[in-house]
Amino acid sequence: GILDIVVEGNTGYLFRPGDDAALAAAILSCRRHPLVGLRDFVADRFTLSRMAEATLTVYSDLCRSRGGPG
Numbered sequence: 001g002i003l004d005i006v007v008e009g010n011t012g013y014l015f016r017p018g019d020d021a022a023l024a025a026a027i028l029s030c031r032r033h034p035l036v037g038l039r040d041f042v043a044d045r046f047t048l049s050r051m052a053e054a055t056l057t058v059y060s061d062l063c064r065s066r067g068g069p070g
Contacts, residue, residue, distance in 0.1 A: 002014075004045075004046075005041075005042060005046070007041075009029075010035070011035060011037075011038050011041050011042075012035060012038070013025075013026035013029060013030070
């Protein structure tokens with residue numbers, strides 16, 4: 001989810017939907033201080049193998065909690 005990717009002021013900026021002033025401030029912040037290393041941050045943390053492993057863990061935990069094979 002977005003909260004896993006956005007680290008406020010480091011990899012992005014969060015604002016409430018409909019808050020035009022906060023959006024404008026975030027855009028200006030990006031223009032003044034470009035977010036460096038964002039692609040590497042995401043590429044390191046969100047690989048296909050990590051996502052598959054996390055999904056399998058969820059399924060395994062669910063099976064165990066319901067008495068199935070885990």
